[in-house]
Amino acid sequence: MSVAIDLSPAEENYLKAIYHLSADGSLEVSTNDISSRMNTRAASVSDMLKKLSAKKVIEHQPYMGVKITALGKSEALHIIRKHRLWEVFLVQKLHFHWDQVHEVAEHLEHIRSRLLIERLDEHLGFPKVDPHGDPIPDAQGRINLRPHVLISDAEVGAEGTMVSVLETSPLFLQYLDKLGLRLGCLLKLQDRVTFDGSVELLIDQNKQIIVSNEVARNVYISA
Amino acid sequence: MSVAIDLSPAEENYLKAIYHLSADGSLEVSTNDISSRMNTRAASVSDMLKKLSAKKVIEHQPYMGVKITALGKSEALHIIRKHRLWEVFLVQKLHFHWDQVHEVAEHLEHIRSRLLIERLDEHLGFPKVDPHGDPIPDAQGRINLRPHVLISDAEVGAEGTMVSVLETSPLFLQYLDKLGLRLGCLLKLQDRVTFDGSVELLIDQNKQIIVSNEVARNVYISA
């Protein structure tokens, strides 16, 4: 039986941000990191940390960092599950493009209905990943982390399937489309320019492109 | 091109209540009517009427009633459209029962995305009525009002298809199920007890039941 935790949409958004910034809840996160991710001021974050602390989803002593609790992690994964299931719905059933789903899912994810999410999951055929390649936690908050590496961290010569993207803003995703980069394509890292970190890629063994370090830092390939 | 009207979810809920209470925006509505429908205090309603007035969706002079404007009516119909489309989705795609849809749809209706609603409508096959038999306004806010009459207002001997219900609370809908009353069934008004207004009905020419006046006042048959 889950304990009664009642987070407002705003609290849910902060918790999600903390979860993401802490790499699955394992790292400590700073107030400023949170404020820049949330586009709010540090003062607002401080206020919010008090509330989240009172609700036992984070641990926070003033001026030290913030760490997500087991309870917080499970709550965060539950919200992420909803977000990603809705994204799949939008693409699979309503034929949204992958750069159109994030914003709408940000709203849909806050709707609270156990039945709704159970049935949605079923309706979608129990999908395992969202349209950006990110894994969907199950109802118990278990998440299937496949081994993957950022292009910027991979060795020259490395080869792998494009499995997910870090950034999900429309502009970035549209740019990937234009470059011919989409989930599932086979990528080979041909060369890296030491000067600016840009990378030469071979897509599906037939198309050669050069991408900036900024792009390389936001695209994962299977390890 | 629609003018920029920006209503908060709370404002949308009040506007919807006013629309419903005024029978399609034609009647004047009192502060107390609104407060009892919204389960808020009259003082809160007064505050809200000022805001809605400022946004030109109602006309309101203190101590006189409130009347919805053309703009307000169109906004209300748009919200109702979203609510009813989501209800259809929940029943048709996620196999919700008709008594489970209202509460969730109350939240879904506030999500703002033109594309989402267009695509949802398409995905559902452009439905014309929701699971309670209420007509779904089109994207221009046009609504298809079929002639219908409450059982409590029909003459003894009248016969018609059950086309919609006024009350949509789970308890009421579950009670209708138990009585064997569902949308589409053929109803004949056999007799009415003058004493308490209860009504004797013949369902689909084979089942005889007696329903209270309270039930009769909440079920419509085709005229």
Next chain:
DNA sequence: AAAGATAATTAGACAAGTCTAAAAATAAAA
């Protein structure tokens, strides 16, 4: 280790949406 820089928190303010209690306007009744 002291000074300056950076980061985080507190203090005080504001808007939205709600409330209770009091006042004012309208409606009903004597």
Next chain:
DNA sequence: TTTTATTTTTAGACTTGTCTAATTATCTTT
């Protein structure tokens, strides 16, 4: 028509989530 009852509005307060400005804590650098 005057009084009483009802309805509606105003006044003032509280909560949530945000802000700016000021303060305090920690970190860095010499």
